[in-house]
Amino acid sequence: METMTLTQDMQEVLNTLGIQSVNPAYSTGQKSGSTDGERTTRDIHSPVDGSLIATVQMASVADYDQVIEQAQKAFKTWRMMPAPQRGEIVRQIGNRLRQYKEPLGKLVTYEMGKIYQEGLGEVQEMIDICDFAVGQSRQLYGFTMHSERPQHRMYDQYHPLGIIGIISAFNFPVAVWAWNAMLAAVCGNVCIWKPSEKTPLTALACQKIVAEVLKENDLPEGIFNLIIGDAEIGSKMAHDRRVPLVSATGSTRMGKKVGEAVGARLGRSLLELGGNNAIIITEHADPEMAIRATVFGAVGTCGQRCTSTRRLLIHESRYDEIKERLLKIYPTLSIGNPLDEKNLVGPLIDQDAVNSFKNALQKAQEEGGKLLVGGEVLSGEGYEGGNYVTPALVEAENYYEIVQEETFAPILYLIKYQGDVHDAVATHNAVSQGLSSAIFTTNILEAEAFLSQRGSDCGIANVNIGTSGAEIGGAFGGEKDTGGGRESGSDAWKVYMRRQTNTINYSTELPLAQGIKFDI
Numbered sequence: 001m002e003t004m005t006l007t008q009d010m011q012e013v014l015n016t017l018g019i020q021s022v023n024p025a026y027s028t029g030q031k032s033g034s035t036d037g038e039r040t041t042r043d044i045h046s047p048v049d050g051s052l053i054a055t056v057q058m059a060s061v062a063d064y065d066q067v068i069e070q071a072q073k074a075f076k077t078w079r080m081m082p083a084p085q086r087g088e089i090v091r092q093i094g095n096r097l098r099q100y101k102e103p104l105g106k107l108v109t110y111e112m113g114k115i116y117q118e119g120l121g122e123v124q125e126m127i128d129i130c131d132f133a134v135g136q137s138r139q140l141y142g143f144t145m146h147s148e149r150p151q152h153r154m155y156d157q158y159h160p161l162g163i164i165g166i167i168s169a170f171n172f173p174v175a176v177w178a179w180n181a182m183l184a185a186v187c188g189n190v191c192i193w194k195p196s197e198k199t200p201l202t203a204l205a206c207q208k209i210v211a212e213v214l215k216e217n218d219l220p221e222g223i224f225n226l227i228i229g230d231a232e233i234g235s236k237m238a239h240d241r242r243v244p245l246v247s248a249t250g251s252t253r254m255g256k257k258v259g260e261a262v263g264a265r266l267g268r269s270l271l272e273l274g275g276n277n278a279i280i281i282t283e284h285a286d287p288e289m290a291i292r293a294t295v296f297g298a299v300g301t302c303g304q305r306c307t308s309t310r311r312l313l314i315h316e317s318r319y320d321e322i323k324e325r326l327l328k329i330y331p332t333l334s335i336g337n338p339l340d341e342k343n344l345v346g347p348l349i350d351q352d353a354v355n356s357f358k359n360a361l362q363k364a365q366e367e368g369g370k371l372l373v374g375g376e377v378l379s380g381e382g383y384e385g386g387n388y389v390t391p392a393l394v395e396a397e398n399y400y401e402i403v404q405e406e407t408f409a410p411i412l413y414l415i416k417y418q419g420d421v422h423d424a425v426a427t428h429n430a431v432s433q434g435l436s437s438a439i440f441t442t443n444i445l446e447a448e449a450f451l452s453q454r455g456s457d458c459g460i461a462n463v464n465i466g467t468s469g470a471e472i473g474g475a476f477g478g479e480k481d482t483g484g485g486r487e488s489g490s491d492a493w494k495v496y497m498r499r500q501t502n503t504i505n506y507s508t509e510l511p512l513a514q515g516i517k518f519d520i
């Protein structure tokens with residue numbers, strides 16, 4: 001690959017965030033464990049223009065063990081700190097992220113390729129979850145129960161689990177870590193984060209920010225750990241009994257392997273995997289709203305969100321009108337450098353993603369689909385070194401093999417349905433994934449049918465809102481091949497804790513439950 005020189009602006013961002021030209025495999029110590037010579041290195045090129053941003057060392061197995069040891073040690077201190085005091089540390093982390101929001105947002109854009117507005121949004125999501133976690137630190141509630149035995153008290157309480165392993169995907173390089181890490185931390189856990197090997201630099205930047213706060217508070221750096229490695233390190237975590245919970249975000253293929261390995265040792269996993277999300281546009285939809293939500297859902301983040309809209313199920317009475325409107329909008333989408341505010345669509349992450357995009361379009365056409373617009377790979381002025389494509393619209397059927405798969409690229413399948421909302425829901429649910437879903441309708445009966453127990457089978461179901469762009473306050477996750485995990489808001493914190501039921505006898509008798517007599 002031809003290497004472009006970094007712009008001065010980007011060099012300043014790297015300096016502000018403390019990213020070197022060669023960066024270590026993990027954050028603390030690195031005194032023992034393997035020597036640098038045993039580590040491989042990985043060059044990180046920007047999908048924006050192909051420039052070499054920096055190089056990172058990839059952790060070795062010996063590094064992994066050292067990180068585990070430092071996390072185990074830190075856990076002993078951290079778990080004894082009262083939860084609201086842990087919340088205070090998270091509050092300071094949130095404030096520090098506010099301070100670094102712009103450079104960090106820019107680095108997200110430069111390393112991952114999402115447009116700058118979305119890069120900033122991703123950092124904002126980290127800030128929001130910090131705020132949420134601070135409040136949560138005073139609300140780790142259990143129930144109290146009335147005992148059947150006289151002068152007995154029963155209640156349940158929650159304790160931290162220990163080390164939480166966090167494996168994250170490239171497309172949300174920092175937010176998903178924060179969703180997990182900040183809640184896990186107020187619950188008293190320590191974390192080991194293995195970011196995507198495609199986006200380790202934003203992870204390094206976050207780690208440095210957190211380390212500053214820990215140092216200022218005289219706390220061990222091992223409370224939040226970072227280890228940069230590939231699937232092998234993730235797999236080690238999945239097999240490791242010292243990691244009671246592994247939260248893994250990524251493809252269904254990866255999740256099946258992680259789930260199996262963690263399950264085999266009876267550990268816990270929180271799986272956030274692929275989606276194949278659809279919007280239903282019924283005959284009663286407001287077309288203006290439906291179109292705006294569809295376009296944002298389908299082309300936002302260049303179709304690389306787990307919640308991206310991939311299927312559009314349109315009632316036959318509205319099909320031609322919706323198709324025509326989309327055909328007018330798609331050619332006007334500005335594609336290019338995501339740091340340029342006029343562009344709405346940035347690049348795909350790498351050449352492999354471009355190949356999957358092209359292969360999926362070819363397969364869709366082989367199966368009988370019709371490519372209506374887009375599907376080109378862009379080159380030449382403004383696109384040098386980057387992985388730019390034009391978002392595609394394809395007329396298709398839901399049962400096509402390629403429509404049943406998640407292609408992580410901006411392809412939207414237009415699917416015509418006949419009949420009522422129940423027919424639409426049946427088609428909607430006829431895929432193996434179950435992450436996000438939406439219906440556009442002004443008819444309350446249709447809306448409620450979509451949300452009912454015979455409606456959408458997804459973890460997220462929206463009315464008159466698109467499939468992507470969730471708020472941190474709700475529990476996030478999906479069913480079926482999406483893995484069943486829930487993280488972020490609502491009561492998702494419980495997954496990071498172990499529940500203990502306590503019974504206290506304050507009488508001088510020892511009655512047994514169920515009235516059992518056992519006199520000795």
Ligand code: NAD
Pocket residue numbers: 167168169170171172194195196197229230231232233234235236238249250251252254255257258271272273274275305306307406408435477478482
């Ligand atoms: P990926 O599965 O290739 O990699 C994700 C992470 O898993 C990386 O850190 C990778 O190193 C690690 N990994 C891969 N194989 C592993 C193994 N056998 N054991 C342990 N770790 C392993 O995914 P990606 O290309 O980075 O991200 C895109 C995918 O992530 C899409 O399918 C998308 O839908 C999904 N995703 C889901 C959510 C969600 O919340 N449901 C959010 C973001 C992304």
